[in-house]
Amino acid sequence: MLQAVPAPPLLDVKDLTVQIDTRRGPLLAIDHISFHIARGEILGIVGESGAGKSLTGAAIINLLTPPIRRIQGEISLQGARIDGLSIQAMRELRGKKIGMIFQDPLTSLDPLATIAQQLIETLRAHLPLSPSAARARAIGLLREVGIPAPEQRIDAYPHAFSGGMRQRVVIALALAAEPELIIADEPTTALDVSVQAQIIELLKALCAQRGASIMLITHDMGVIAETADRVAVMYAGRIVEIGPVAQIIQSPRHPYTQGLMGAIPSLGADRTRLTQISGAMPRLTALPEGCAFAPRCTKAMALCQTQRPSLTPHEQGAAACFLLEGATV
C-alpha cells in the first residue's frame, strides 16, 4: 500500500450516494459507491436498467435534477475536489474537462439550431476563438468523426441526419473542447446494431488520440468486453464487483457477475444454452435488508439475508460477496 507519491487518478469517486426524495420518504438510488478512472483508461459501468449507472454519470458532472440529489461523496478530478464547485465553475468544467454523451442522439440535438450553430457555440463557450476560426475547427471536428462533406453538411439541421450520423455529431460536440474524460451513457443503445460497433470504435479511437479517459455506461457486456480496460458491475445502486475486464470475464467472483457472464453468447463456448438469472432486480422501494442480490442468488446463505457484504479485494479487483470473505454455505 505504501507507494512513492502516487499520481492522483484522473477521476476519483469516494462514497458517492444519491438519494431520490419521494413523498413516501427518501430512496437510495446510489449507495456509497467508490471507484477511480486512470488517465487514458476506459472504465465500463455495467448493470441492468435501474441499477444506478446513468445517475452515477449525471452525479459526477452535477446534472442531477430534483427530486434526485447527491447527499454524500467526494468527487475529485486530477486530485482536485469538484463536488462542491459553484454553478459557474461547474459550468466551465462541463464540456471543457468532462464531456458527456447521452443515449439518444435523436433527442440530444436542438432541432431548431443548425449543426454549425451548436458546434460553434460549444467551442466558443470554452475556447477563445473567433467565429470564423470556430467554424473552421467545427468542420475539422465533423471530418474527424466521419461526416462526409462536412463543409456542406455543417449548415444542415439535425433532422437531416440519420441516427448514426447524429451520434457522430454528438461525439464531435462532446469532444469539441478536448475534455480529459468522456462520460458516455449508453451511447449506442438507441442505434441500429450495424452502426453500434462503428460508433464505439470511433469514440475509442478519438479518445485514444487525445489521451482522454472514457466512462462507458452500458448494459451490454459484449461492448465492455471489447472496449473497456476495467469494469464496474452495478446492482441496485451499489458496485458489486470491479476489476480488470479480463479478470472479471474469465473468473467473475460475484454470483451476479457470474450470472451476467453466463448470459453472454460466445462462439467458441461449448455450452449450448445461455444461463439466465431468475427473477428481477428489486425496486428501490423494496430493497432487502441484506444483500440486494440475495433473493435471486443461487448461493445465498442465512447471513446474506440480514447483512450487506462490502467490497473485498481479490486479485486486482474487488467483489462484494460473503463468499469472498471466507464464509461457507
Next chain:
Amino acid sequence: MSSTTPQPALPENTASWWKRLADSDITYSFTRSKVVMGSAFISALLLLLALFAPYVSPHDPTNLASLDLMNSLNPPAWLQGGSWDYPLGTDNQGRDMLSALLFGLRLSLSVSLASVILAMALGITLGLISGYFGGWADTIIMRIADIQMTFPAILTALLVNGVVRALLGLNHTGGADYWVLVLSIGLSFWVQFARTVRGSAMVERSKDYVAAARLIGVRPTRIMFTHVLPNVLGPVLVIATISLALAIITEATLSFLGVGLPPSNPSLGTLVRVGNDFLLSGEWWIVFFPGLILAILALSVNMLGDWLRDALNPKLR
C-alpha cells in the same frame, strides 16, 4: 373501472378498495393542497346555499308586492343608514340584496348545470356516433366541431342566442329566457366532450372483444354504453367540471350583456349589470356583492377542475 365482470362485494375487497383510494395519488394531491380543499368546501357551500335559497333568504325577492320603495338603495347593515333587516343593503327597487344574491346564485348554478348536462349529452352522443360508426357521420360531425372550435364559446353562445330570439320573436315570455340561455351555452360546449368520447370510441372499436360482441349480435348501442362509456368517465368528469366553470362565466357574461336572464328574475350576471348603473353614483354594494360571489364561485369551481385534470393526468404534473 374498465372491468366488466361484476365483482362480489366482499368486505375485505371493499376495505382494500378504500385503502387503495386513500393511498392513491388523487387523494394524496387532494389532501395535500389546502387550496383544493378550500375550493371544494366553498363550492359545496355555495351549492347548498343555492339549493336551499328559498329557506335561508330573509326575504322573497321574486315577490314584487313585498318590495317597498321606501327602503330602496339602503346601504349594508354595518354602514350608516343600513339596517339588519337588509344585511347587504337593498337595490333601487327596495329588494333585499342578500336574498336577491341567493336566488341569483341559485339561477346561475341551475342554468350552468343544465347547460353542461345538455352539452355533455349532446357531446357524448355525437362523439359515440362519430367514433363508433366513422364514415361520413364522423366527417360531418368533426368538421362542424373543428369550425366551432375556431371561435370562442361566448361568440357561439351569443349567435345561438340571437338566432333563437329571432325565431321565437322578440316578445316571448320570461320563462323562455332560461331555456334560451341553456340552449345557447349548451351548444357552445359540446365539442370537447365529443372529441374525447370519439377518440376513446375509436380505440375501443378496434379491440377484439368488440368485434366478437358484434359477431354474436350485440347491438352497437349496447357496446357503446357498456364498454366505451365507462372508459371515458374520468376525462368526461374533468371536462364537465372545467365546462361548469366556463358555463358559469358564460351565463354571467350573457346576462351582463343583457341577453340572458331579465332583471325581474336576475342571475348573478344580471345583478352585476343592474348594479353597474349605480356604481358611478356611489351605491357600490349593488354591484359588489354579486360580483364577489360570482368571482368566488367561478374561481373555486375552476380550481377544482384544474386539480381534477392534473390529478387524473399524471403526465401534466
Next chain:
Amino acid sequence: MLAFSIRRMIEAWVVMLIVALLAFVLFRYVGNPVDQMAGQYTSLADRELMHKQLGLDDPILVQIARFLWNALHLDFGISYHFREPVSQLLMKRGPATLELSFAASLFAIAVGIPLGVFTGIYKDSLWSKFFLGVSLIGVSLPTFLIGVLLIFAFSVELHWLPSYGRGDTVALGLWQTGFLTASGLRALILPSITLGLFQLTLIARLVRSEMLEVLRTDFIRFARARGLSERAINFNHALKNTLIPVITITGLQIGSIIAFAVITETVFQWPGMGLLFITAVQSADIPVMAAYLILVSLMFVTINFIVDVLYAFVDPRIRLHAMSAT
C-alpha cells in the same frame, strides 16, 4: 412551401364558404326579411313588390349566389334595427374595435411572453408562485367583472381615467382614430387592459408550461453537459423551441380578442362592432349578425392561415416536409 400555403388557403376558403352559407340560412330563413323591413301599414301589394325586389322568389341557388356575390362586395343588406346599410354601420364601428383589439394584443403579448419566460426559468422563485396564483384568479374571473372593477378603482374612486367612450378621435380619411389625441389614448387604457388581461395570463401560462417542457428535454440536458451558459441555454435553445406553440396560441388568442371585444365594449360603452353586435342580438337584427359572423370568421380564418404559414416558416422540420410534399 408554396404548395403548403396554397393547400391551407383552399381550406380557409372552404371554411369561409360554409360560414357564408350559414349566414345565408340565417338571413333567409330566420324571420321574414319583408316583415322586418316593411312597416306595420305596408300594403299587401307593396309587400309582394318588396318580396320580388329582394329576389326572394328566385331559385334558391340564384339567391345563394347573389348573397355570396354581395358578401364579397361587403354588401350585407340593411339593418332591421338601425335602418341603415350594414356595411356603412360596420365602416363606422370597425376602426374602434380594431384599435382596441390592437392595443389589447400588444399589451397581452408584450407583458405575457416575458412573464411566461421568467416564471418558466425561475419556476421556484417567490415571484413566479405569486404570479401563478394571481393568474389563476385572472383566468377564472369573467372579463366584465375585471372591467367593472377597473372602472370602480380608476374612474370612480381615483378619477384618473374615463369610464366610457373613446375620447376624441381624428379622421384619417375614412378611419376615425383615437391614437392621435391625448383623450383618445387615455380612454384606451382601461378597455385595453380589461380586454388583454385574460389573454395575457393565458399567453404567460402557456409560455411558462412550454418553457418547463422544453427545459426537461434531452437536448437541454446535453446543452448543459456541453457547458453552455444558462443564458445561452434559456434564450438560444429553450425559448426558440417554445416559440412554435407560442406563435400558434398567441395568433389564435388575437382572434379571440376581437371576439371578446364584445364584452369589453359593452362595459365601457366603446362604440365598436362588438357593441353593434350585442345590439343586433338583443333586437334580433339578422343582417347585422350575419355580417358580423362573416367578418369575424374572415379575421379568424386569416389569422389561422398566417399562423399556419408562420409555423411552417419557424420549424425546419415542417419546412422540409412541406417542401418535399411539392
